Amino acid sequence: MPFTERTYRIIKEMTYPVTFKIDKNGFIILSSKIRNLLSLDHDFKENDEVSGRIYSINKSIGAFIAIDNKYDSLLRLNELQGIHIEGELIEARVKEVKSDGKIELSLRKRAYLEIDNDSDKILDYLYENDGVAYISDKSSPEKIKKLFGISKSSFKKAIGRLYKNNDIKIYTNKIELIEGKNV
Structure with a gap:
């Protein structure tokens, strides 16, 4: 060539x-x-x-x-x-x-399938970091992408699901694993 x-x-x-x-x-x-x-x-x-x-x-x-x-x-x-x-x-x-x-x-699956992967990424991070992530739905898209490799929209859907499942608490500057949910 x-x-x-x-x-x-x-x-x-x-x-x-x-x-x-x-x-x-x-x-x-x-x-x-x-x-x-x-x-x-x-x-x-x-x-x-x-x-x-x-x-x-x-x-x-x-x-x-x-x-x-x-x-x-x-x-x-x-x-x-x-x-x-x-x-x-x-x-x-x-x-x-x-x-x-x-x-x-x-490269991502359809949204309703991808939300499980995104939720798992967030839970894994929480388990590895004493149940706390200093990030919230108010955080910048760049910070969310850097930490989890997902968009802000996907992050908000995933933490919404985790909150609904009573896995996390959402604060203005952090998310926290609910006690008893640790591995």
């Missing part, structure tokens, strides 16, 4: 979505420039489970993914957690299919 046809750094033994091209001398070469070759003509619908490889990462938009090496999709920046690289295989859920066929993905 000529340097001019690379859109990212190639790592040995990694799999990448690429295309074949013929260069000006008539030689067959590889290119990682595949966006214009991917289709938006598909049968995917909201909540379908899909897999594909990241073919481009834009630090202000997100990761572009080639589903089944055929269909273009986007995993927005706010959906990305951790470190991702081009060529990485992603298992995701179709979050939305736009009217023009563009697909947006999510």
